[in-house]
Amino acid sequence: EVQLVESGGALVQPGGSLRLSCATSGFTFSDYWMTWVRQAPGKGLEWVANIKRDGSQNHYVDSVEGRFTISRDNAKNSLFLQMNSLRAEDTAVYYCARDTTHSDTSGHYFDAFDIWGQGTMVTVSS
Amino acid sequence: AIQMTQSPSSLSASVGDRVTITCRASQGIRNDLGWYQQRPGKAPKLLIYAASSLQSGVPSRFSGSGSGTDFTLTINSLQPEDFATYYCLQDYNYPRTFGQGTKLEIK
Numbered sequence: 413e414v415q416l417v418e419s420g421g422a423l424v425q426p427g428g429s430l431r432l433s434c435a436t437s438g439f440t441f442s443d444y445w446m447t448w449v450r451q452a453p454g455k456g457l458e459w460v461a462n463i464k465r466d467g468s469q470n471h472y473v474d475s476v477e478g479r480f481t482i483s484r485d486n487a488k489n490s491l492f493l494q495m496n497s498l499r500a501e502d503t504a505v506y507y508c509a510r511d512t513t514h515s516d517t518s519g520h521y522f523d524a525f526d527i528w529g530q531g532t533m534v535t536v537s538s
Numbered sequence: 539a540i541q542m543t544q545s546p547s548s549l550s551a552s553v554g555d556r557v558t559i560t561c562r563a564s565q566g567i568r569n570d571l572g573w574y575q576q577r578p579g580k581a582p583k584l585l586i587y588a589a590s591s592l593q594s595g596v597p598s599r600f601s602g603s604g605s606g607t608d609f610t611l612t613i614n615s616l617q618p619e620d621f622a623t624y625y626c627l628q629d630y631n632y633p634r635t636f637g638q639g640t641k642l643e644i645k
Contacts (some may be wrong), residue, residue, distance in 0.1 A: 419549060449582070457574070457582060457625050459634035473633040474539065507581055514587055522588040523629035528581035 414438035414527050416508050421532030428498050428536070434508030434529055441489040442466070445511040446447035447525060448482060448493050450504035450534075458504070461493065462511065475501075498536045505531040540564050544637035546623050550645040555616045559640045561609045561626035570630035571601055573611045576639075577622045585624075586611065619642075 415432050420432040434446070448460040461482040463470040470482050481494040509525040516522070541564035551557050553557035561571065569589035572584040580605040584593045589609055613620055621644050626637040 456639040457576070457627075457636045459627070459636060462634075471632040511584075514591065516588065520568075522591075523572060523627070523634065524584055524587035524593065525572070525574070525582070525627075526593060527582045528583070530581060 414510075416510065416527055416529035418506060418508055418532035421506065421513040423535045423537065424498055426499060426536055428495045429494070430498065430534060432495065432506055432508075432532060432534070436489045436491065436510070439510070439527075439529050441484075442486040445513060446484060446491045447509045447511050448491075449507045449509055449525070451507070451531075452501075455504075460506070463491070477522045480533040495534070498534075500536050501537050503534060504528045505533050507531045539633050540567065540630065540635050542626055542628055542635050542637040544624075544626060544640050546640060547638065548641040550643050552645045553616055553618060556612065556614050557616060557642065559611045561604075561611070561637050561644075563630075565605045565627055567628045567630035568599045570628055571602075571604070571607045571609050572627045572629065573600075574627060575620075575622050576625065582591055582593055582625065587635045589600075590629065613642075
């Protein structure tokens with residue numbers, strides 16, 4: 413069974429750090445881009461970051477650039493999000509998602525976040 | 539960043555109805571758009587990618603269309619399990635951006 417399981421969420425004070433993990437199983441992890449998406453309480457979805465199959469490329473939303481670092485360990489089939497200098501506005505459920513990139517006949521690629529974890533809650537508060 | 543604007547923000551409909559949700563991009567994004575469904579307390583679920591390609595396992599009553607700046611998600615013959623919140627997501631460039639969501643409620 414294909415599965416993603418996030419962990420590491422906690423209550424942390426503003427300015428603190430936290431490392432989220434996403435353990436994967438049931439598929440060849442190194443074949444896929446991976447993504448983090450978050451959702452503040454009662455709010456919509458926000459794309460946070462992604463990372464290429466071999467970890468050689470990553471991208472971030474502006475609001476976390478320089479504070480968050482996405483990484484992966486293909487030998488352990490795991491995805492990570494290191495979050496530093498946390499702010500109240502980072503409070504959210506954090507989801508990891510697998511990106512099955514589809515291509516058309518011209519070789520153009522499309523994102524498709526087809527498998528999601530159950531999410532882990534991060535609360536930033538004093 | 540590209541802004542994605544969905545309309546309406548909320549919608550009431552009955553089982554068996556046909557509904558359409560619209561997503562507009564602040565600039566052209568070709569057909570680089572996906573649609574996601576989220577039920578309360580659950581993770582999002584992929585419905586459509588590349589604007590009109592139905593994800594495997596998703597019922598055929600869901601369909602997507604559009605290109606450039608204007609996109610639609612149509613649900614034919616609403617079923618009880620379809621009452622949820624729907625989001626569009628552009629994957630034309632970085633950062634990826636979601637629409638604000640459309641909450642579909644039972645009338």
